[in-house]
Amino acid sequence: MVPDTMSQTVVLGVIGSDAHVVGITILEQALSAAGFDVVNLGVQTSQEEYAEAAVEYDAQAVLVSSLYGHAEQDCQGFHEVLEDAGVEAVTYIGGNLAVGQDDWAETRRTFEELGFDRVFDSETDPEDAIAALRADLDITSTESERATISS
Template sequence: MPRTLILGVVGSDAHVVGITILEHALSAAGFDVVNLGVQTSQAEFVDAAREHDADAVLVSSLYGHAAQDCAGFHERLAGADLDPVTYVGGNLAVGQDDPEATRERFEAMGFDRVFDAETEPHEAVDALRADLDVRVTEREPIRVEG
């Protein structure tokens, strides 16, 4: 049974390319992806997670204001009696921010994984497979008799 993921860009951010690429990679990996698009409120993430019984919620932000946009996010999830795996990724802070400090800040906010803007889609796929205990099955190679 495929795992359900909620994906969206939080707050006033309108950057859509990254989540579109991520949606395709996650879908190709066998996940059921609900893409909320851009400028998504915390309430919309929570409502979608509840409606779709989501296994994970992936929050994207590229305009550098993710800390403000994600403040209280996990409290909202808990208030809705939800506890999905949560990821945040993108350009999460404005200016020359220390990546380790950014990771620590978002982990302290409750996110299970924090990815920077240089993260490749396969890294998120691999992390989700590990965090959701998804086993990958390999198909038998196709043999051509000749």
């Protein structure tokens, strides 16, 4: 049984014209197994769809995935759209965010400047994102939950 402290809602999707579904499918399964309520918007999700879902489901986190390398253009104005809709959630982005992503520190800085709370590369383990979510949402897990999650 998952305790109430873990019943946090996360909105997840692939932004813009990107149609890569594998990453969000893996992340959805990992987040669900960790006790999060996951709203998966699927691929080719608009900024407005993220905002609408975050409001509708009272999301505590909005997770954006992009693998086709054009996330910077897809995310221009994203946080303004969320703010205009009244969304107060942590925002994460991950994947192959830039074509020719040679300097990861620069890529991370770009997306932090766009307003994202956390930026992950395409090699990030889902457990790392879950640990970050728990920290950012101030969720503590019991020993038995940690044993269940790690097994």
